[in-house]
Structures are given as structure tokens and as C-alpha cells.
Amino acid sequence: MQRKIRVLIAKPGLDGHDKGAKVLVNVLRDAGMEVIYTGLHQTAEMVARAAVQEDVDIVGLSYLSGAHIGLTQEVINALKEAGADHMKVIVGGNIPERDFSQLDTMGVAAIFAGGSSYDDIIGTFNDLVAA
Amino acid sequence: MNIIELIDNMRAGKEAALARLISLAERNDPQLSDVMQNIQPQLGNAYTIGITGPPGAGKSSLTNQLTQQLRQQGYTVGIIAIDPSSPFTGGAVLGDRVRMEDHYLDPGVFIRSMASRGSHGGLARAAKDAIKILDASGKDFILVETVGVGQTELDVMQTVDTVAVVLVPEGGDAIQMLKAGLMEIADLFVVNKADRDGAPQIVSALKSILHLKYTTSGNITKRESAGDEVWEVPVVATQGISGEGVGEMLARINRHREFIQASGELEHRRKQRRREDLLSQLQYLMRETLEQACEESDDIHTLVNRVVAGDDASHAVIGKLLPLTLDYMQNQSKKL
Ligand code: B12
Numbered sequence: 195m196q197r198k199i200r201v202l203i204a205k206p207g208l209d210g211h212d213k214g215a216k217v218l219v220n221v222l223r224d225a226g227m228e229v230i231y232t233g234l235h236q237t238a239e240m241v242a243r244a245a246v247q248e249d250v251d252i253v254g255l256s257y258l259s260g261a262h263i264g265l266t267q268e269v270i271n272a273l274k275e276a277g278a279d280h281m282k283v284i285v286g287g288n289i290p291e292r293d294f295s296q297l298d299t300m301g302v303a304a305i306f307a308g309g310s311s312y313d314d315i316i317g318t319f320n321d322l323v324a325a
Numbered sequence: 326m327n328i329i330e331l332i333d334n335m336r337a338g339k340e341a342a343l344a345r346l347i348s349l350a351e352r353n354d355p356q357l358s359d360v361m362q363n364i365q366p367q368l369g370n371a372y373t374i375g376i377t378g379p380p381g382a383g384k385s386s387l388t389n390q391l392t393q394q395l396r397q398q399g400y401t402v403g404i405i406a407i408d409p410s411s412p413f414t415g416g417a418v419l420g421d422r423v424r425m426e427d428h429y430l431d432p433g434v435f436i437r438s439m440a441s442r443g444s445h446g447g448l449a450r451a452a453k454d455a456i457k458i459l460d461a462s463g464k465d466f467i468l469v470e471t472v473g474v475g476q477t478e479l480d481v482m483q484t485v486d487t488v489a490v491v492l493v494p495e496g497g498d499a500i501q502m503l504k505a506g507l508m509e510i511a512d513l514f515v516v517n518k519a520d521r522d523g524a525p526q527i528v529s530a531l532k533s534i535l536h537l538k539y540t541t542s543g544n545i546t547k548r549e550s551a552g553d554e555v556w557e558v559p560v561v562a563t564q565g566i567s568g569e570g571v572g573e574m575l576a577r578i579n580r581h582r583e584f585i586q587a588s589g590e591l592e593h594r595r596k597q598r599r600r601e602d603l604l605s606q607l608q609y610l611m612r613e614t615l616e617q618a619c620e621e622s623d624d625i626h627t628l629v630n631r632v633v634a635g636d637d638a639s640h641a642v643i644g645k646l647l648p649l650t651l652d653y654m655q656n657q658s659k660k661l
């Protein structure tokens with residue numbers, strides 16, 4: 195049997211838009227993944243600690259607020275600090291294309307701007323874990 | 326990293342190691358038996374509390390509040406929160422954690438979500454192992470939250486020291502839950518959402534059902550009696566959001582703990598549980614092997630099919646089938 199993929203979906207920062215994150219959680223569940231949702235207003239430390247305790251394969255960060263650059267760097271640092279830099283970080287939500295290369299450089303494994311197809315998202319999650 | 330290193334790191338407080346060990350249990354990794362044998366001498370120090378009841382009753386909120394109280398008293402806490410897997414896709418949303426946000430950064434609290442993953446006692450085994458791993462990590466209390474439906478969840482509840490069954494005032498489903506077998510496993514009833522209409526009525530209804538039970542002595546289960554003494558299952562009203570009544574809930578849990586400790590029931594339960602555990606694991610393996618034998622051995626297959634087709638009575642083939650299947654199992658066990 196194929197190993198179950200475990201995913202953490204988190205909303206770092208003060209961004210209160212959780213509709214998209216909640217939709218995504220259900221999409222991933224329906225694709226057979228086990229999805230842990232942290233809730234709103236997470237600090238980077240909270241995200242990293244949850245990711246470690248849950249021993250997830252993928253950490254998905256959802257942003258609509260525009261604060262994705264700074265917060266994603268903080269989460270990546272916190273994961274490294276916690277010895278969890280093997281986990282793949284994926285960023286999604288309201289992410290303008292001009293920020294893609296900067297997120298890439300930080301080590302983000304994939305970026306999904308609003309309107310991305312669910313098949314793409316699911317396919318990428320599966321591929322990243324299989325790799 | 327090898328298993329011994331991983332266990333040492335866990336004992337030294339490294340959460341990543343603890344988390345990884347639980348993952349090995351969840352995946353039924355080949356190294357699991359080494360892990361479990363190695364932590365065996367470190368078990369038995371944690372006190373385990375089960376919180377069960379229907380979805381939405383407030384189990385996660387109460388787990389959060391109990392954790393708060395235990396932390397104030399200086400105890401460390403491990404939490405296992407189990408949510409159902411979708412029977413169609415095998416996926417799961419594990420959302421209990423959201424209600425436990427107060428403890429995300431507390432180094433004395435470790436939270437792990439698990440999906441029921443459906444079939445055949447798989448969850449029961451993994452959750453039991455996860456409880457043991459948390460015990461070995463040195464947590465003082467382990468709280469286990471399950472949705473109170475399905476046999477595997479009831480099985481998990483059989484493995485904790487004190488079981489709290491959470492009910493809510495709404496819609497008379499409290500009585501339904503009692504019928505569904507939660508009555509038998511409760512050491513404590515919690516009527517949560519006591520801020521809502523109908524709470525006092527449910528509390529007194531439960532109390533009178535229980536009172537009736539204790540006054541007709543034939544109905545007292547082994548679980549509740551220890552020697553001459555009887556643990557009369559208490560009913561506590563709580564509010565999961567404000568924490569009202571949770572102090573009382575914890576006090577009752579502690580009193581239950583003292584009761585089963587003093588009477589020897591705790592030790593008895595734990596022994597019984599280890600035995601049950603072992604036998605159910607054996608049974609599970611044998612059943613799997615049996616299924617395999619029906620597929621792979623022509624002799625066995627033929628005999629089974631005669632019964633399946635209705636040509637022979639099962640009684641008539643058992644005599645021949647038993648030595649064949651035992652042989653098959655013996656051959657299989659050599660491969661293990
Ligand atoms: C609905 C909405 C709200 C609702 C939110 C309800 C809720 N609980 O979510 C309310 C009315 C509360 C609200 C409030 C505000 N909003 Co508003 N809101 C929106 C709106 C119109 C739609 C967002 C939405 O729900 N989309 C539907 C969901 C399903 O799609 P999604 O979020 O994009 O998510 C999908 C994908 O992006 C992807 N995805 C998302 N995350 C992730 C993560 C990963 C890992 C992956 C793989 C994929 C992925 O999958 C999701 C499912 O398909 C957007 C405009 C827009 N079109 O985006 C503005 C918008 C996000 N809001 C905005 C603003 C400014 C605000 C306010 C500050 C307004 C104010 N001044 O009060 C407040 C702030 C609230 C807060 N505390 O943060 C701005 C943000 C600008 C910016 N980037 O700086 C936007 C872009 C509007 C605009 N053009 O100005 N808002």
C-alpha cells in the first residue's frame with residue numbers, strides 16, 4: 195500500500211481570510227491525504243512546532259494578505275531551527291507572479307496563485323512526496 | 326538514524342524523534358517491534374484519560390481545558406486526537422488541533438492528530454502504540470480524543486485508564502449514545518454545553534438512569550466494582566469554551582484514579598489490557614494468514630468452497646481443515 199501523505203495547512207500572520215484554506219483542506223482530503231489544519235493567526239514558531247509534532251510531509255502556507263515574503267522566510271527559518279528542513283514548503287493564495295522568484299530562492303517547493311487548478315495542486319503534492 | 330538513537334533523542338525531549346516514532350507506529354513499520362520492545366521498560370508512568378462522544382460535543386475544547394488545568398498543576402501532557410478517515414477516499418481532515426491553540430507553543434504539551442484509517446483494528450493498534458510511545462517519552466498525562474462511533478474507537482477507549490464520555494443537551498441523542506454502547510465504557514459522564522437549554526434535564530436524566538442501575542445491583546459491571554466497593558459513575562456539567570466545570574471534571578477523574586489505584590483495579594485493568602492486546606494482535610495475524618491460506622492452498626480452497634457452495638456442513642470439513650490450516654500457518658510463521 196502507498197504511504198499516506200500527511201499535510202499541514204497553516205495561515206501565518208494576521209491574515210483572516212480562511213475560506214480558501216478551508217476549501218483546500220477539503221480538496222486534499224478528497225484526494226486521499228490526511229490534512230491537519232492549524233487555524234488562523236499562526237506565528238512561524240507555531241507552524242514549525244505543529245509540523246514537527248504531526249511529522250508531516252508537506253507544509254502548506256496560505257496567504258491573501260500580501261505578507262507572504264517575510265512570513266514564509268520566518269517559517270522556513272523556524273523549520274530549520276526545529277530540524278524539519280526536510281519538509282516541503284508550498285505557498286498558495288494571493289501571490290503575485292513578481293514574487294515567485296524570491297520565494298523560489300528561499301527554497302519554497304511550489305507556488306499556487308489564486309485560480310490554480312486542483313488537479314495541478316494535487317499532482318504536485320503527490321509528486322513532491324514520491325520524489 | 327537507528328532506533329536506539331531515536332529513542333534516546335525522544336527520552337531527551339526531542340520532539341522530532343517522538344513524532345517520528347509515532348509515525349513508525351502509524352505505518353506499522355518493520356522496525357516497530359524493536360521500538361516497542363526497547364521502550365517497554367519505560368512504560369506505566371503516565372496516566373491515560375480517554376475523551377469520547379459524538380462529533381461536535383466539545384471533546385477537543387474539553388481536552389484543551391483539561392490540558393490547561395494539568396499544566397497549571399505542573400504536569401506534562403501528551404494528546405492524541407483521532408478523527409475519522411473518509412471511507413471513500415481514505416483522506417481525512419484532522420481539525421481537533423485548532424481548539425488546542427493555547428498550547429501550540431507550550432513545551433510541556435505534545436499534540437498529535439491521527440486518522441482512523443478505516444479497517445481492521447489498524448487504528449486501535451497504532452493508537453495504542455502511540456499512547457505507549459508518549460508514555461515512554463515521560464509525559465505525566467495522556468489525553469486521547471476519539472469520535473464515539475465504531476468498534477475501533479471503542480477499542481481505543483478500552484486501553485485508557487479513565488474514560489470520560491461527553492454528551493450534549495441537544496436532540497435526545499444522549500440517550501442514543503447510551504444505547505450505542507458508550508454506557509458500558511464510561512467511568513464519568515460529562516454533559517458539555519451546559520450553557521444551553523436542556524442541560525440540567527439531561528444531567529438529571531442521566532443521574533436517574535445511573536441511580537436505577539446502582540440500586541438494582543445485578544447491573545453493576547465489573548468495570549465499576551472493585552471488591553466490595555462500587556464506583557458510581559458521576560455526571561458533571563461543563564462548558565468547553567469558558568472552562569466552567571472542567572475543574573470538577575478533573576477532580577472526578579482524579580478521584581476515579583485514586584479509586585482504581587487503591588482497589589487494585591488499575592493494575593488489574595492494565596494487565597488485562599496487555600493480555601487482550603496480545604491476543605487481539607495474534608488473532609489479527611492469524612485471520613490474515615487464514616485469508617491468505619484460502620487463496621493460496623488448493624486443498625484448503627477446495628474444502629472451503631464446498632461449504633461456500635452449500636454442499637458440506639462446516640462441521641463436516643473442520644476436522645480436515647484444521648490440520649491443513651495449522652500446517653499452513655506453521656509454514657508461514659517460519660518466513661516471519
Ligand atoms: C472573501 C474576502 C474577504 C472576506 C473573508 C472571509 C473569510 N473568512 O475568508 C472578508 C469580508 C472577511 C474580508 C476581509 C478583508 N479583506 Co478580503 N477579500 C475577500 C476576497 C473577495 C475573496 C477571497 C476568497 O475567499 N476567495 C475564495 C477562495 C476559495 O479562494 P482563495 O482564497 O484564493 O484560495 C484558493 C487558492 O488561492 C488556493 N490557495 C489558497 N491558499 C493556498 C495555500 C496553498 C498551500 C495552496 C496549494 C493553494 C492555496 O486554493 C484555494 C481554494 O481554491 C478577496 C479578493 C480576491 N478575489 O482574492 C479579498 C481580499 C483578499 N481582501 C482584501 C482586504 C484588503 C481585506 C481587508 C483588509 C479589508 C478591510 N479593509 O477591512 C479585510 C481583512 C480581513 C483580515 N482579518 O485579514 C484584499 C487583500 C489585498 C492584499 N493582498 O494586500 C483582497 C485581495 C481584495 C482586494 N483586491 O483588495 N475579505
Ligand SMILES: Nc1nc2c(ncn2[C@@H]2O[C@H](COP(=O)(O)OP(=O)(O)O)[C@@H](O)[C@H]2O)c(=O)[nH]1
Pocket residue numbers: 378379380381382383384385386387421424517518519520521563564565566567
Ligand atoms: N455553546 C457551547 N459551545 C461549545 C461548548 N464547548 C464547545 N463548544 C463548541 O462546539 C463546537 C465543537 O467543539 P469541539 O471541541 O470541536 O467538539 P468535538 O468535535 O467533540 O471535538 C465548537 O464550535 C466549540 O466552540 C460549550 O460548552 N458551549
Ligand SMILES: [Mg+2]
Pocket residue numbers: 384385386420421470
Ligand atoms: Mg474534536
